[in-house]
Amino acid sequence: MTDIQRSQILGVPVDVVDLAGVLRVVEERVADGPHPPTPSPNSGRGGVLDTSVLLSEPTAQLPLLPLSQNWERGLGGEGRRQPTPQHTLLHIVTVNPEFVIAARRDAEFADVLHHSGLATADGVGIVLAGRLLGVPTGPRVTGVDLVEGLAGLRAPGLRLFLLGAGPGVVDEVAERLRARIPDVEIVGTFSGSPDDSGLAEIEARLEQARATVLLVAFGHPRQDLWIARHRERLGSHGILVAAGIGGAFDYLAGRVPRAPGWLRRLGLEWLYRLIRQPWRWRRQLALPLFVVLVLREWVWRLTRIS
Helix, strand or coil: CCCCCEEEECCEEEECCCHHHHHHHHHHHHHHCCCCCCCCCCCCCCCCCECCCCCCHHHHHCCCCCCCHHHHHCECCCCCECCCCCCCCEEEEEECHHHHHHHHHCHHHHHHHHCCCEEEECCHHHHHHHHHHCCCCCCECCHHHHHHHHHCCCCCCCCEEEEECCCCHHHHHHHHHHHHCCCCCEEEEECCCCCHHHHHHHHHHHHHHCCCEEEEECCCCHHHHHHHHCHHHHHHCCCCEEEECCCHHHHHCCCCCCCCHHHHHCCCHHHHHHHHCHHHHHHHCHHHHHHHHHHHHHHHHHHHHC
């Protein structure tokens, strides 16, 4: 599979990949079929080359929000993630500043991110932090970008299943995508639930649909935790690629308006969303903390150079 450089922003992985690169990896994974691909050297993540996983001193020891002891024990003695067995399923995560803060609080979520198959830069804050810290990242690849890109990808064996969001949302998304892209192959939709009690029905629907790519909108961080916890069972039902796509279905269904393009280009989509959905203010508290952590890392790097 395609080798892709993996960087880190405050200890959280971000791959240097754009949407075209993500789609290329997905196409290769689907073409590989149900058999695990050959691992790349120095990688336990299905072809993504891990080249920048050392944690810097302030990131690993920040008193503001210390890393979980469980996560620290999961890293090698030199601060490198321990290799993990190769899995069939390719798990794609879309990293934003909220992910970074959540990973510092939740050892399981941090582990999920470190063992993901692809980690795209979703939030503009991730891209700007990379520029400030001199860490390479790809351009933004949001959940909406990913869904639309996969819907337009003409790859043999690629069959989409849309899972999550509120009642009826995924049906509306499927209808709109089919209207825009007549030959898109959406083989199933289901609102479902991340609770264990709903797993059996999800598995039955996946088995019947014979899907190969699963797009999950159970909200952050539940969607990626759910994928990671059930990756073996999802793989047994033919799922080759799974991605958590946040609120993308609500946008694509027209339930929530997306920020105008000029606001997105200015990096102010978060402000637009906050104005339209003021109940999100608690989640937005992660943004100033993320800025503080990035600035502290930047100052620490400057003092090392001088």
